[in-house]
Amino acid sequence: MYDYRNNKGNTITKMFIDDNKLTLTKNQRNLLSSMLKANISIFKIEDIGNTKSIIRDYFNDNKIVVEDVDAFKKLRIGESIIGRTVNVQGMNILVDECIEVSDKNLQIIIDNIKQLYKSNSKKSKSIKEFVIYNSELIYKFGQQILLNDKSYILNSLNTQAENEIQTKENNNSDASIYDALRNNMEEKYLQKGLDLWKQFIKSNKSIKGSENGWAAAIEYYIKKDAGEIITQAQVSEKYEISPRTLGKRYKELKAS
Structure with a gap:
């Protein structure tokens, strides 16, 4: 449910924030903002302590200290x-049900996702970003583990997953642009950036170009408009695109 998006690319959490922004307290807004930035992944349990445990993300090797002790009661060090x-007020907790993954299934899932990323690497600057944008892949694997459908897990790359990624590309990957902004843009500029993109896609039905190119142009546009001293080279490096690409997308934004 966290990752479900409507036809405008907004998650349920984002829609709830927008609909209730006048009644939500600061703490409630901060909590919901943290939920927007959370993403599902696959982790290895590095350590289990009395008050804290450590898990490592398989897709970027980041280690996360988790204060949610109860989540590890039936798990062991070394399991996945x-x-x-x-992250809630500086503390990391686990939401949703944790699904244990056997070593055999783990390798199959990791290999499948890596292969999908390799065939679509031009759309994402890292495998972690790819996983964030395509979280439904991990949900599907998790669901099959819970259903104990070994035939599905043991299959190599499935056509359905590839078709879903292709559909995203055909839809100009609007959701990916929203995610790119949320993952890279400062909080004080983020809403203006999201609003700018919403306005742009309303008046431009045929949009071409990479998600990072558009996201970079949006960030540059908003910061320039705010009077911040920043160069196209600085922003393009952040999004791993060329200044020329950023400049081209920036001109399109200004012309709309």
Whole structure:
């Protein structure tokens, strides 16, 4: 449910924030903002302590200290899990149910996702970003583990997963642009960036170009408009694109 998006690319959490922004307290807004930035992944349990445990993300090797002790009661060091971490006021907790993954299934899932990333690497600057944008892949694997459907897990790359990624590309990957902004843009500029993109896609039905190119142009546009001293080279490096690409997308934004 966290990753479900409507036809405008907004998650349920984002829609709830927008609909209730006048009644939500600061703490409630901060909590919901943390949920927006959370993403599902696959982790290895590095350590289990009395008050804290350590897990490592398989896709970027980041280690996360988790204060959610109860989540590890039936787990052991060295085991792997599918889970979602959320940082709440400086503390990392696990939300949703953690799904234990056997070593055999783990390798198959990792290999499948790596192969999908390799065939679509031009759309994402890292495998971690690819996983964030395509979280439904991990959900599907997790669901099959819970259903104990070994035939599905043991299959190599499935056509359905490839078709879903292709559909995203055909839809100009609007959701990916929203995610790119949320993962890279400062909080004080983020909403303006999201609003700018919403306005742009309303008046431009045929949009071409990479997600990072558009996201970079949006960030540059908003910061320039705010009077911040920043260069196209600085922003393009952040999004791993060329200044020329950023400049081209920036001109299109200004012309709309």
